[in-house]
Amino acid sequence: MIDPNLLIHDFDATVQRLARKKTDLEFLNRTRFLLLERRNMQQQLDEKRATMNKSSKEIGGLLQSGQTEAAEERKATVAMLKEEIAALEEQVRKAEEQVDYFLLRIPNLPADDCPDGDGEADNVIVRTHNYNEADYRDRSYRPHWDVAGDLGIYDGDRASKISGSMFSLLRGEGARLLRALVHFGLAINADTYEEIAPPHFVRTDTFTATGHLPKFEVEAYKLRDDDLWAIPTGEVPLMSLHRDEILDEDDLPRRYMAYTVCFRREAGSAGKDTRGLQRLHEFQKVELVKVCTPEQAPAEYAALLADAERPLQLLGLPYRVVDLCTADLTFSSARVHDLEVYAPGIDRWLEVSSVGVFTDFQTRRGNIRYRPKGSKKVAFTHAMNGSGLATPRVWAAVIEHGQQADGSVKIPEPLVPFMGTDVIRPKT
RNA sequence: GGGGAGGUGACGGAGUGGUUGAACGUGCUCGUCUCGAAAACGAGUAGGGCCUGAAAACCCUCGAGGGUUCGAAUCCCUCCCUCCCCGCCA
Numbered sequence: 001m002i003d004p005n006l007l008i009h010d011f012d013a014t015v016q017r018l019a020r021k022k023t024d025l026e027f028l029n030r031t032r033f034l035l036l037e038r039r040n041m042q043q044q045l046d047e048k049r050a051t052m053n054k055s056s057k058e059i060g061g062l063l064q065s066g067q068t069e070a071a072e073e074r075k076a077t078v079a080m081l082k083e084e085i086a087a088l089e090e091q092v093r094k095a096e097e098q099v100d101y102f103l104l105r106i107p108n109l110p111a112d113d114c115p116d117g118d119g120e121a122d123n124v125i126v127r128t129h130n131y132n133e134a135d136y137r138d139r140s141y142r143p144h145w146d147v148a149g150d151l152g153i154y155d156g157d158r159a160s161k162i163s164g165s166m167f168s169l170l171r172g173e174g175a176r177l178l179r180a181l182v183h184f185g186l187a188i189n190a191d192t193y194e195e196i197a198p199p200h201f202v203r204t205d206t207f208t209a210t211g212h213l214p215k216f217e218v219e220a221y222k223l224r225d226d227d228l229w230a231i232p233t234g235e236v237p238l239m240s241l242h243r244d245e246i247l248d249e250d251d252l253p254r255r256y257m258a259y260t261v262c263f264r265r266e267a268g269s270a271g272k273d274t275r276g277l278q279r280l281h282e283f284q285k286v287e288l289v290k291v292c293t294p295e296q297a298p299a300e301y302a303a304l305l306a307d308a309e310r311p312l313q314l315l316g317l318p319y320r321v322v323d324l325c326t327a328d329l330t331f332s333s334a335r336v337h338d339l340e341v342y343a344p345g346i347d348r349w350l351e352v353s354s355v356g357v358f359t360d361f362q363t364r365r366g367n368i369r370y371r372p373k374g375s376k377k378v379a380f381t382h383a384m385n386g387s388g389l390a391t392p393r394v395w396a397a398v399i400e401h402g403q404q405a406d407g408s409v410k411i412p413e414p415l416v417p418f419m420g421t422d423v424i425r426p427k428t
Numbered sequence: 429g430g431g432g433a434g435g436u437g438a439c440g441g442a443g444u445g446g447u448u449g450a451a452c453g454u455g456c457u458c459g460u461c462u463c464g465a466a467a468a469c470g471a472g473u474a475g476g477g478c479c480u481g482a483a484a485a486c487c488c489u490c491g492a493g494g495g496u497u498c499g500a501a502u503c504c505c506u507c508c509c510u511c512c513c514c515g516c517c518a
Contacts, residue, residue: 009480043478046487053447053487056499060446063498075498082498203508227508246438246475248456369475371438374457378475 001103001365007032008039017109020116022327031102038095045088052081104214108361110326111335117325123338124323129309131318131342141344144396145276147403148174151424156276166266166274166281168392173424177398177411178284178391180418182259185286185311185389192307193257193288198237200261201228206240209366211332211358218267230263234287235385239362242291246378247370253292253300257388260285277392278350286388291368294360297382301357305337308353308386315412317397318342320349334359341393345400350393355386 006014011032018025055078062071115124148154153174159167170178186195207213207229212220221230231237238256247254262285266274273279288307292300305321312319324336333356340349360380363369369378402410402424409424416422 005480039478042487046478049488050486053499056497057447059498064446071498078498248438371456376457376473 002106002109002361003364004035004103008035014109018107020110020326021107021329022118023107027102028106031099031106034095034099034102038092038099041088041092041095045085045092048081048085048088052078052085107331108334108358110329111357114329114335115323115325117327119327122325123328124325126321126323126337128320129313129318130316131320136344141400142403143276143345144343144399147345147409148399150407151409151426153424166279168277168280176419178395180415181389181391181394182284182286183418184415186257186259188310188314189257189288189307189388193255196238196241196256196258198234198258198260200231202231202236202240203227204229207236209243210236210239210362211365212236215331219265221263221265231260232264233262234258234260234285235289238287238289239383239385240366242368243366245368247381249293249370249373252370252381253290253296256289258287260287277396280392283390283392285390287385288388289383289385291363291381291383293370293372294382297357297384301384304384304386305355308339308355308388311389312339312341312352314414315398317401330356332358332361334361341397343397343400350397352390352393353387357382357384
């Protein structure tokens with residue numbers, strides 16, 4: 001969440017910054033009012049408590065010096081005070097509840113250099129790699145589900161039989177290609193990121209820390225009998241690694257990567273662009289996460305973006321970098337660059353990574369702080385993340401780009417060691 | 429699933445009703461010493477709220493929530509979590 005003090009002390013500027021995000025901001029005024037009201041009540045409460053504390057100490061003194069009667073008198077007055085305090089406490093608790101309700105629903109402030117916009121059309125294509133439109137004019141490319149289906153390495157029908165739409169089932173070399181991509185994605189980052197194998201089910205407080213709750217509850221799978229949610233991305237457990245911790249500045253930046261399965265309900269997107277591996281309820285992904293100081297953030301972010309691009313470059317896939325405009329930013333992010341791979345078989349740009357900075361939005365929720373060198377005060381760390389390799393869409397792109405006239409698929413060179421072959425051939 | 433133990437500051441670890449936000453140690457910061465470092469010695473060092481200068485004062489926080497009491501880290505209840513033993517099982 002954002003710093004509540006911004007609403008109290010810097011209201012107009014904050015509203016203006018949030019307005020760039022094109023979200024509903026009507027409740028900001030109310031939030032500010034509630035914050036002030038709570039503060040006011042808290043002050044009254046503090047005063048009464050101070051009086052009571054003082055009296056209690058005096059009573060202790062009276063009892064020790066044997067003045068029992070005087071002590072009893074004081075007890076009676078304290079009893080009255082206690083009732084007032086209890087009433088006030090109840091009010092403060094209610095106010096706090098309301099304040100929290102609103103605060104959790106205020107999105108992060110966009111970065112100053114984030115392009116303004118009203119929607120997807122205003123996103124800025126920063127650069128395009130390895131893509132020549134002409135390359136795809138002369139030759140016809142088939143969609144990955146046809147190519148892979150004919151090869152017998154993708155079995156969408158059986159996936160549906162087992163689990164319904166938007167699930168995938170890979171077979172043989174298709175399954176191995178998935179595993180190769182994961183290995184590859186981890187291997188190229190192993191020197192900079194610590195690999196984590198986290199839990200795939202997390203508690204509500206963990207899910208809230210990254211901003212996935214309460215805003216995106218309908219997008220998540222929840223276990224019926226336990227307080228556990230299936231993670232939609234490795235970001236969720238990774239970001240909670242240091243929750244409620246105070247780190248030393250020397251320990252920053254921390255860089256983590258995790259290969260996880262991701263679960264998404266994709267509510268409301270049924271039937272749209274869901275054919276093949278474009279959009280799945282369950283998929284595997286290598287996620288990159290960083291926790292750092294505010295000063296380190298710009299350089300770390302640039303490096304993170306480069307790290308997310310690298311696998312696409314090494315695999316020889318055409319892709320473009322899209323700087324999302326303010327309207328398209330996610331709830332928690334201040335700046336986002338999407339990486340989109342061109343899939344010639346379906347003639348679409350597929351989002352394969354969303355690299356975003358969260359400033360202190362998530363770390364405030366998760367209470368991840370650090371002690372700046374030489375400072376007595378602790379401060380919130382900054383956090384950022386991005387997909388290192390999202391398998392289904394990259395898998396699809398590899399298939400569509402590698403397809404050859406005889407129905408076989410050529411495997412990009414970096415994957416060959418993991419695949420054990422440089423081509424997937426039709427079975428005879 | 430059954431039985432037992434326990435959750436205290438960055439970390440280890442005292443503390444069973446009264447001025448303890450918390451001994452002691454480690455770590456960290458500053459200083460003395462040193463050419464410099466180590467060691468030694470001295471001092472400081474929880475987080476948050478309030479206060480949008482700093483500080484003081486005041487309030488909250490010893491897993492979370494409730495209760496008893498004039499007063500709770502300390503007593504009672506509920507929940508969460510961790511560890512150990514037994515059972516079951518991949």
